[in-house]
Amino acid sequence: MIRIANGQGFWGDWLEAPVRLVEQGPIDYLVLDYLAEVTMSILQKQRQRDPSLGYARDFPPLIGRLARRLVERDIKVIANAGGVNPLACARAVGQAAPGLKVAVVRGDDVLDRIDGWMAAGYEMRDLDSGLPLASIRDRILSANAYLGALPLAEALATGARVVIAGRTTDTALAVAPMIHRFGWREDDWDRLASGTVAGHLIECGAQVTGGNCQVDWNSLPDLDEIGYPIVEVEPDGSFTLTKHPGTGGRVNADVVKEQLLYEIHDPSRYLTADCTADFTTIRLNDAGPDRVRITGVRGAPRPPELKLSISYANGWKAVGTLVYTRPGAVEKARAADAIVRRRLARLELEFEETHTELFGAGACLGIVEQDPPEVELRIGVRGRNRDAVERFTREMIPLVLSGPPGATGYGEGRPQVREVVAYWSALIPREEIRPCVEVVE
Amino acid sequence: MRVPLARIAHTRSGDKGDTANIGVIAWRERDYPILVREVTVERVRTLFAPLLRGEVRRYELPNLGALNFVLRHALGGGGTVSLRLDAQGKALGARMLDLEIDVDERELADQP
Numbered sequence: 001m002i003r004i005a006n007g008q009g010f011w012g013d014w015l016e017a018p019v020r021l022v023e024q025g026p027i028d029y030l031v032l033d034y035l036a037e038v039t040m041s042i043l044q045k046q047r048q049r050d051p052s053l054g055y056a057r058d059f060p061p062l063i064g065r066l067a068r069r070l071v072e073r074d075i076k077v078i079a080n081a082g083g084v085n086p087l088a089c090a091r092a093v094g095q096a097a098p099g100l101k102v103a104v105v106r107g108d109d110v111l112d113r114i115d116g117w118m119a120a121g122y123e124m125r126d127l128d129s130g131l132p133l134a135s136i137r138d139r140i141l142s143a144n145a146y147l148g149a150l151p152l153a154e155a156l157a158t159g160a161r162v163v164i165a166g167r168t169t170d171t172a173l174a175v176a177p178m179i180h181r182f183g184w185r186e187d188d189w190d191r192l193a194s195g196t197v198a199g200h201l202i203e204c205g206a207q208v209t210g211g212n213c214q215v216d217w218n219s220l221p222d223l224d225e226i227g228y229p230i231v232e233v234e235p236d237g238s239f240t241l242t243k244h245p246g247t248g249g250r251v252n253a254d255v256v257k258e259q260l261l262y263e264i265h266d267p268s269r270y271l272t273a274d275c276t277a278d279f280t281t282i283r284l285n286d287a288g289p290d291r292v293r294i295t296g297v298r299g300a301p302r303p304p305e306l307k308l309s310i311s312y313a314n315g316w317k318a319v320g321t322l323v324y325t326r327p328g329a330v331e332k333a334r335a336a337d338a339i340v341r342r343r344l345a346r347l348e349l350e351f352e353e354t355h356t357e358l359f360g361a362g363a364c365l366g367i368v369e370q371d372p373p374e375v376e377l378r379i380g381v382r383g384r385n386r387d388a389v390e391r392f393t394r395e396m397i398p399l400v401l402s403g404p405p406g407a408t409g410y411g412e413g414r415p416q417v418r419e420v421v422a423y424w425s426a427l428i429p430r431e432e433i434r435p436c437v438e439v440v441e
Numbered sequence: 442m443r444v445p446l447a448r449i450a451h452t453r454s455g456d457k458g459d460t461a462n463i464g465v466i467a468w469r470e471r472d473y474p475i476l477v478r479e480v481t482v483e484r485v486r487t488l489f490a491p492l493l494r495g496e497v498r499r500y501e502l503p504n505l506g507a508l509n510f511v512l513r514h515a516l517g518g519g520g521t522v523s524l525r526l527d528a529q530g531k532a533l534g535a536r537m538l539d540l541e542i543d544v545d546e547r548e549l550a551d552q553p
Contacts, residue, residue, distance in 0.1 A: 037458065038520045128458045128519070214451040214534075254451070254466070257505050261464025263455040265511050267500050280502050314522060355517065355524035363525075364532035365539075366491040380524030423520045425458060 002181050004174050004198070005230040008032040008079075009205030011039050011056045017205065017228045018062060022069050025244035027230060030070075031173040032079035033203050034059065040167065041311040041421035043083035044142040054085030055092070063162060064096030070161060071100075078152060078173050082166040084109070084142050090164050090440040103160035105151045107435035108167040110308065110428075111143045117428065124308065124426035133426060139312040141421060145428065146307045148273025149195075150186060151435035152176030158439050167309055169272045171199030174231065182235045186274075193277035193299025194237030196270070200277075201241055201259055201294075202229040208241065208259040210249030215258065222248025227290075238295045240287060251290040269300075273307075273430075276300040305427040314422035315352065316389040317382035320396035321359075323409030325374040332404035333358050333377040339403055340379055340395050349391055351383035376409060382420060389417050442546060447538035449475060449549070454534035459519035460495075461530035463510045463537050470506035472548070477501065477508070479542035485510055488540050489533070492517075510537075 005027040007018030011034040021027055034056040047054030059081035063070075070077065082089045082104065090104045114133070117124065124133035133140075144167035153176045155163040163176075175195040178184060184191050201208050208229045210220045227247025233239040243251055260279060264270055267279035276299060283296035320340075324332040337356045344354070357363035359376040381392045393415045400407045446452075446465070449472045454463040465480055467473045486497045495513030502509065516530050517523040527533070 037456075041521055128460065128514075212453070212531075214453070254468070257466045257507060258451065258453040258464060260505065261462070261466065261502075261507060261509050262453050263457055263462060264464075264509060265457070265460070265462060265500075267502050267509055280504055282504055284505065317524060319524060353518075353524060357526055359526055364527040365536040366489060367536075378526060382522070382524055420521055422522050423458060 001232050001234055002029065002177060003027045003230055003232050004029045004031060004177055004202070005228060006031050006033065006174070006202035006205055007228050008034060009203065009207060010034065010036045011058065013205055015058065019066065020247070021228050021244070022066055022073065022075060024247065027075060029177040030075055030077045032059070032077065032081060033170050033173055035080045035083065035167065037309070037423050040084060040142060040144065040309055041423060044311045045419065045421055047084050048141070052088050055083040055089035056081040059089060060092035060096040063093050063100070067097035067100055076156060076161060076163070076177070078156070078163045078176055080165045080168050080173060082164045084144070084166060086164050086166045093162060093164065094440065100161045101159060102162045102164060102440045103155040103158045104438045104440055105147065105155050105163065105165040105168070105435060106438060107151065107433060108144045108147050108165070110145055110433070111140070114140060114143050117432065122428060124428065127425045133310070133424070136312045136424065139314070141311045141313060143308060143310045145433045146273055146309060147433070147435050148172045149175035149179055150274070151437060153179040155437045156180040158437065160439065169274070170203035171196045171272050172274060174199035174202060175274055178233055178237070187301070189275050189299030189301060190297065191237035192275035194239065194297035195233065196272055196275055196277045197279070197282060197294060197297050198231040198233060198239045200270070201256065202231055204259065204262065205229065206249060207262065208256060209243050209251050210255060213255050213258055215254045220248070220250050224248065237297065240291055240293050242291045251292055253284045253286050253292055256284060256292045271303050273302060275302045304430055306430050306433050308426045308428055310424040310426065311421050312424055314420040315382060315384040316386045316417050317380060317420050318389050318393050318415045318417045319378055319380040320393060320415040321409065322377045322396055322399060322407045323374060324377060324404065325406055325408070326371070329372055329375045330358060330361055330368065330370060332406070333375050336377055336399050336403045336407065337379060339399060343395055344392060347391065349388040350385065351381045351388065353382045355380045386417065393417060443541050443543055445538060446480065446540040446542055452534035452537045454530050454532070454537070456516055456519060456529040459514050459516050461512045461515040461533050463512070463534050465508045465510065465537060467506040473503060473506040475542065475544060475548060479544070480508055480540065484540060488536065489515065
């Protein structure tokens with residue numbers, strides 16, 4: 001049996017979580033998932049500004065902080081902290097924790113191959129819009145393939161203490177040590193599928209131990225020191241999900257079910273680079289306090305294609321806000337919205353989208369309550385022309401004196417114009433991607 | 442009688458690009474047939490009509506007593522493109538709990 005723990009569900013997650021996982025009980029592998037879909041876009045922007053950046057900057061100091069304990073307790077770390085610049089990340093880890101053996105998995109960065117693929121006839125249509133990649137070719141900023149667990153397992157086989165990757169599937173981080181330690185073959189579909197379910201369950205950190213969870217949320221103990229998830233995996237792939245004793249939160253079958261369904265599409269065909277997992281075969285059983293046993297997972301062959309994560313420049317946006325109160329908060333906000341829109345039209349400014357929401361009246365739920373005591377009017381614009389978006393940011397505050405009565409909440413000043421780096425996902429035949437492992441001393 | 446879905450189920454929602462998904466889980470596995478009967482694609486499409494520009498699909502997980510709904514083009518472009526406050530669909534699960542379902546009082550007996 002091996003113990004694999006996840007200490008970061010995204011870049012920006014609780015900084016103390018990985019430290020507590022290492023210190024509060026036994027684990028063999030610490031995996032850290034830094035990359036959400038939007039994170040690659042953010043990292044790409046940072047590398048544009050400074051070529052030595054583009055990775056999760058929290059990671060090197062964390063390894064510096066943990067280095068001694070990782071060696072004492074023989075814990076290996078696997079992280080996709082490399083973002084769009086894994087070698088720079090490895091160098092920073094080398095400085096923060098001298099003497100640790102670091103392996104880098106490369107081959108996910110395919111930016112310089114896009115043109116060749118297009119010439120060879122690969123259309124790389126966006127999985128959302130269906131448009132061919134050619135329609136945004138001149139605006140592409142980064143392109144990465146989601147690598148699976150095999151190259152990460154190869155990196156572990158070098159004896160590295162820390163394995164750094166760029167874009168991998170989230171689940172691969174946890175499946176890699178299972179392949180490495182149990183010697184699974186790359187067509188052990190059932191075992192790989194079970195490991196993938198384990199990886200899926202822990203990839204969002206505390207979301208499977210009581211965080212963001214509707215199950216008795218207001219009686220969950222000690223969310224301020226919530227335990228991050230640990231899977232105890234058997235050589236056959238079956239596993240028990242748990243957390244360190246004495247930590248906050250809760251693990252039971254109801255909690256685990258919420259995370260099983262998180263961000264999945266067809267549950268009978270959960271596709272990753274490593275296998276196809278059938279979530280309709282999962283058996284869940286409570287197995288004692290804060291322990292859930294998962295068995296029965298069936299797998300099928302991995303898809304012939306890998307997914308690409310491409311970021312591209314998609315114009316500019318800004319969101320302006322003003323707060324109105326009763327009486328008639330909603331009516332006032334709607335009147336102010338109409339004034340802004342008429343002024344924008346008169347200026348002949350063109351946007352791809354103008355979007356109005358009434359925060360406090362049900363914006364997030366898609367409803368409008370008619371008589372809330374106060375609402376925040378939020379007008380957002382997005383378009384290719386930066387100057388037009390900039391001009392829009394001047395149109396909110398004047399309403400404080402010239403619009404409906406009682407506008408407030410403008411203390412932050414004018415809204416900021418932000419560049420939109422958008423996400424494009426497409427498929428490419430697996431044979432086109434050639435991952436490799438590099439040891440950095 | 443008519444009750445909100447929250448009486449028999451809990452939910453979690455999230456995003457992939459401009460696509461949202463909402464997991465709907467029966468508190469008691471024996472109530473799963475009620476989910477299958479009452480939480481239909483049509484009702485879900487109507488509930489989310491103000492936010493939705495694409496199709497709705499439903500998947501069944503009898504092993505978990507759960508349904509999974511996938512809502513295409515439901516996030517105003519998704520990710521960094523969307524101008525919405527809830528660009529990643531985190532609140533859609535909460536909205537799903539408002540869905541009104543028809544149940545027999547006997548079906549809800551022994552409700553915790």
